[in-house]
Amino acid sequence: MKQKITLKHIARELEVSISTVSKALKNSEEISRDTKEKVQAFAKLYNYKPNNIAISLKNKRTKNIGVIIPDIVHHFFTTVFRGIEKYADSHGYNVIVCVSDESFDKEVINMEMLANGSIDGFIMALSAETQLKNDFNHLKEVTEQGIPLVLFDRITDEIECDKVVIDDKEAAYQAVTKLINNGRKRIALITTESYLNVSEKRAEGYFEALKDNGLAIDESLVLRLPYQYEDEQKSGKFFESKEIDAVLCVNEIFAIRCMRHAIKKGLKIPEDISFIGFTDGILSKFANPRLTSVAQHGERMGEIAAQMLIEKVESEEENETYRTEILKSTLIERESTIN
Amino acid sequence: MKQKITLKHIARELEVSISTVSKALKNSEEISRDTKEKVQAFAKLYNYKPNNIAISLKNKRTKNIGVIIPDIVHHFFTTVFRGIEKYADSHGYNVIVCVSDESFDKEVINMEMLANGSIDGFIMALSAETQLKNDFNHLKEVTEQGIPLVLFDRITDEIECDKVVIDDKEAAYQAVTKLINNGRKRIALITTESYLNVSEKRAEGYFEALKDNGLAIDESLVLRLPYQYEDEQKSGKFFESKEIDAVLCVNEIFAIRCMRHAIKKGLKIPEDISFIGFTDGILSKFANPRLTSVAQHGERMGEIAAQMLIEKVESEEENETYRTEILKSTLIERESTIN
DNA sequence: TTGTACGCGTTATCAT
């Protein structure tokens, strides 16, 4: 096992001082051609690479980004993560991922862990529990320490920092308007229990579109399911008992499940009933029928978040201005709606 | 902005030496009750937390694990990653993820980057290009430096290290046997171009099962598609032209696509034609009909990989014995096969 | 009981 070589080793071997070696490797003008060549040759031979940790300690810069997300086995977050990783990688940053698992405590612990020097800044989406508790002290602490923070998707107004979201309300509004223009009258909304701000925004858009188009709001057409919804009972009954001709679902899985219920009931998609989902992931593309879906452009979102963060990290002055980037979403039309 | 506080700050403020502070915070017997209380109170007040980087430098241990995977937007890898993250987190380790994007160069660069002190060990699945080139010098370098390495799923025999795989060959063998027992005679294999060792293993199992059950091997029933297969042409023609009563696909997406072709051709699933896929992900569960699939237990795989790695990282002696853990897969039967 | 000195690996500043 050949040990990692350090400046000290080279210095000792070549009988020069450590600082000479350091300078020689940086091609400093101060050092003679001879020495430089000797040192550089030796370094190459033994494949010298400076130790990142030592450099981090010296520079007080780790070139690491901390990413905290509720769940990694979730198409949208995964997509965002890919955008972050890509941008970070191409700018010389590494990414440390922690999964909060929708738990407040884990989120806090992970943040504290990373905040002690391991990273230069955070990118995160809040856990469901955090949004429910409405407790953001851990975020406040971090920003007060001057650690840059970028929130995406699951954000809060309580914290001042850069943010990236999609226009959830607008997207839902457009989707519902589309359904109405296709002649749909009884449009259901399948959403999550209400503490997730994204679901809230989508519901707002749904209601507003109905109102603006002169359709009555019928609360009995709104079904709220637990976030991790496994049981088929509740949604099954809903479809059996209601007369519906279109459905907006706040995620793909709800949509796929509901399409099944509709088919089982003997309805034809999209003739008798149309479906639109959120998160244009793999399920939408491969569902049968293929699902019309609101694409959230997660990868782009990740890139923007990473860019915002790295900008803040690398800016010298303490920049106290924050912006919220709102990404436009796109409705991808497929077989589950009439064109 | 309140700056992160260090031992030095506390020492200066309390007019004691740095080492006194350090010891006091560790509740050392050497320090008087008085001083300890004073220091600890002050530390708590200002929320002192030791700097991870400094500790890493001192201990030559980062408590970071480097994970390099070909793709993160891929259900199987994501699942494995979750297992790694979970185990790592519960053992006080952080995870740095790099995505090789199936590129040899990126894999090499990322490894070199992390190998210079940023991590205590690697967990990785080889990129397609690396397997194609058959060049593993970057892995060799790392292991020679004494950095522990665990390979999973996409592995190679060229490198001595711990490994975790599933019994791909056996799984395919079982799946095909199952189809045969259900009375299927003309069983197709849809696989990737041949340099991925997992696909190879699955193909072996397929052939062996046919042979052991006295069925002729018909190479024209084997379709090899590019790994990132987008175009529908080739597989479409295949289904139009062949008489097939069952299909084994090496991944979910191939299976879903092929089911569409079959349905389009007017075949009934599973009556006329059965389907079995690999990677029991979200698509299998929600496909219509639901897809019978080989579950690879990615999360368990990740846990085991992390456990193997951390064991090696934390073991004092240079342990030169490596093991290869072979995980049993499970066939999850759903609507696409007869029970 | 407290403090000094050193080392982890690197770089920057200031001598020589």
Add this chain to the structure above:
DNA sequence: ATGATAACGCGTACAA
């Protein structure tokens, strides 16, 4: 042209 020294933040063996 080269080297000594200090500093990043921490921990610890040793000295006082």
